Amino acid sequence: MGRDWEGIEAIFNPGSVAVIGASDNPGKLGFHVMKSLIQGRYTGKIYPVNPGKDHILGIKTYPSLFQVPDTVDLSIIVLPAEQVPRILKECSEKNVKGIVLITAGFKEIEDRRGETLQIEITELASRSGMRIIGPNTFGIVNLHLPLNASFTPEFSWLEKGGISLVSQSGGMSHLMAFLSLQDGVGFSKIVGLGNRCNVDFAEMVEYLLQDDQTKVIALYMEGIDSPKKLMKVAKKGNREKPILVYKVGRSSTGDKASQFHTGSLAGKHEIYEGAFRQARILTVGSSEELLDTAKALATCPFPGGAKVAVLSGQAGPGMAACDVCEMQGLSIPPFSTETQKRVDELLPPLAIRTNPVDMGPAWYDAEAIKGIVQAVLEDKRIDAVILCLMFASANRSAVGALADLLSERRTNKPILCCFSSPPGIWEDEIKRLEGSGIPNYPTPERAAKALVNLCRLKKIRE
């Protein structure tokens, strides 16, 4: 790690954190930040700063940063905007290198004083070598440390994983975090860029490309000032690590709103799309698709080609998966003669036995299922497998057997599943599957779309 990352490292892996504006009043953000640090099980030192309190949430509190009897790596600031320049000077004198500046009221407001203030703090930070996430951000989360430096304690409920999300919207970060709780997606870092005073997409992508705990970089973007810098950084590093982006502002009103909100040049979605493709960044079209695709990229190998086998417990979901695959450029080819022979031997002539295979009549016969899946995985004509099974009382044990088989598999072909059941059923089995690198999706269409995106990204990386 080069000298360059000192400030960013102080933000994501601090040994000590000061909360400037800490509070024990639940109506204040300084209270929620304290809760996030504590409930997030941060094991470094926490120093609340508030001149009016001795203790906050049981933790000794200091009247000012200068009274803190220790070095401070990261300051989380929640004081009103007009106090921020003074606080940043104090941080600089105290040799704090990382800042999470939650305070709003800078470049994003109509009043021109906001912009002036942002210029002032940016200059202050650059003179002293401090890195600032924000202003106007919910904060950051590093689930691997763990560190929840945000005003949302519930971020600590998330699963630890390989996806890092860099987002220009706090709302979208919260949305995707809550979706991930349902869909079993694990995060490494979540970063709310806010007004991007001196940490923008380019800096974050460059940092995350060399971060061992990040396997996939997911971006939510409204508009940026220096696209070239990002594209250059991405192009350099993303053969090793997949980068994908969900950019809004594709419509005229969305675009205008994005210019207002981020105070930056949005506009011209086509230009962005072309630049992303050149920089080998995969574009997706919705928050769900961003998460679904990131999940596939974090767990699956890339397929060798675009030839897909669809194996389903019931015919309908298999057809739905085929539709998505084929309409988006993948193929559902016939099996090799040998594979077809093995499938025919294992499956009674009650169902579709060619690709897509309706394995319905074999769900009571774990050995048959195992044989079919194994044969198809070994077929050289097949690059990837989609497996669908909808729960019915009578097939309750099927996913367990399948999870056993698949976790022992010897294949480097991606397998994506849609195993669907009422809440509380199959949860352990699906966790086991996902733990062994097989992502599960709530619908066959979403599993298929994730596979389509694996293939798309593979292609633009070539």
Add this chain to the structure above:
Amino acid sequence: MGRDWEGIEAIFNPGSVAVIGASDNPGKLGFHVMKSLIQGRYTGKIYPVNPGKDHILGIKTYPSLFQVPDTVDLSIIVLPAEQVPRILKECSEKNVKGIVLITAGFKEIEDRRGETLQIEITELASRSGMRIIGPNTFGIVNLHLPLNASFTPEFSWLEKGGISLVSQSGGMSHLMAFLSLQDGVGFSKIVGLGNRCNVDFAEMVEYLLQDDQTKVIALYMEGIDSPKKLMKVAKKGNREKPILVYKVGRSSTGDKASQFHTGSLAGKHEIYEGAFRQARILTVGSSEELLDTAKALATCPFPGGAKVAVLSGQAGPGMAACDVCEMQGLSIPPFSTETQKRVDELLPPLAIRTNPVDMGPAWYDAEAIKGIVQAVLEDKRIDAVILCLMFASANRSAVGALADLLSERRTNKPILCCFSSPPGIWEDEIKRLEGSGIPNYPTPERAAKALVNLCRLKKIRE
């Protein structure tokens, strides 16, 4: 209700049900059907039929249908295919009018004897005036009676509501049922058509059009033999009741599989699309979209036009909703001067105050939020409203206040929401909202898409 519905009524609202092939062995479907009836709290008479048992799951069991000391309205049959003709003759003699024929092994299998058997039972049924759902079906559910005449007891977990789903795939019915448990969608009836021996889409749609407990008819289709009959029925009745369809087989392999699976003419998706449009049936593109749209249709009024206001708690989700709306033909127009003035008065100049409105800075001020929403609802330039709010600890009480306001609203404009929170938070508030006719969606894009579909259907009905 005309004489015509006697058989169908016997299936959906029977006073007594026989289970032919009832079992107490969890390895048999006859066991799961018994569990479905009992756990589904069916209050009519249940008559298990099995020559080897006195009681099954505590219920007196009869050696044959003739021994049942009562009339039987509905027979659920789970015996092997070759026994079905004999059983149907017995049902006819016993004057049973409704049949749910779960047994597989008819037209859908490769062996030609399956088809012969299906012709035989179809003729048998038509001679005796019996209506058969199936063969090769999971069954049917009527959540209003309640009656769970399927092999999946978990269907009884579903919420009662206004959507009836008619499906050519058991797998898709299960999928959508399980999705509905997460997304708060309520069902009236779920029907697995199976091989459609003498009840097809046309009969079911005609029946559901006159069924008071059905507000929306959702179809999952692979392929049908007599599209004209369905289109005629739909065209006649669907100005009063919305009908929407998710048809697979849009790709060549999906289409081929659908021909195999349903033994019917699939093919030529474009022809279907045109026919659906002419019959004023809305087509959708995925299982999630079918449910999301049905939910909007079951709860919301149709918008007067395509002009949408997007009000969000955080800017990003609002932009995502705008993108979907505008890319699909809706508009996000400026407010009237009067509305804009009211919004400007209520919202500090810290955020976007034109449409889409970022209400972020006002979340602590319930009166301001109330005022903004009310002003926008009253704006004659606005036909529909999308409301988005992502949970953060500090805005926890916002959705409760909004639910109060919206449940008292006096407007016939559709309001669609995306209120997103970690599991366990806002669940009661969202239930309250949905109870007052305001559907909630997991993402802003899905809320917007549901609104797009409301507008699309309104247009094709005109």
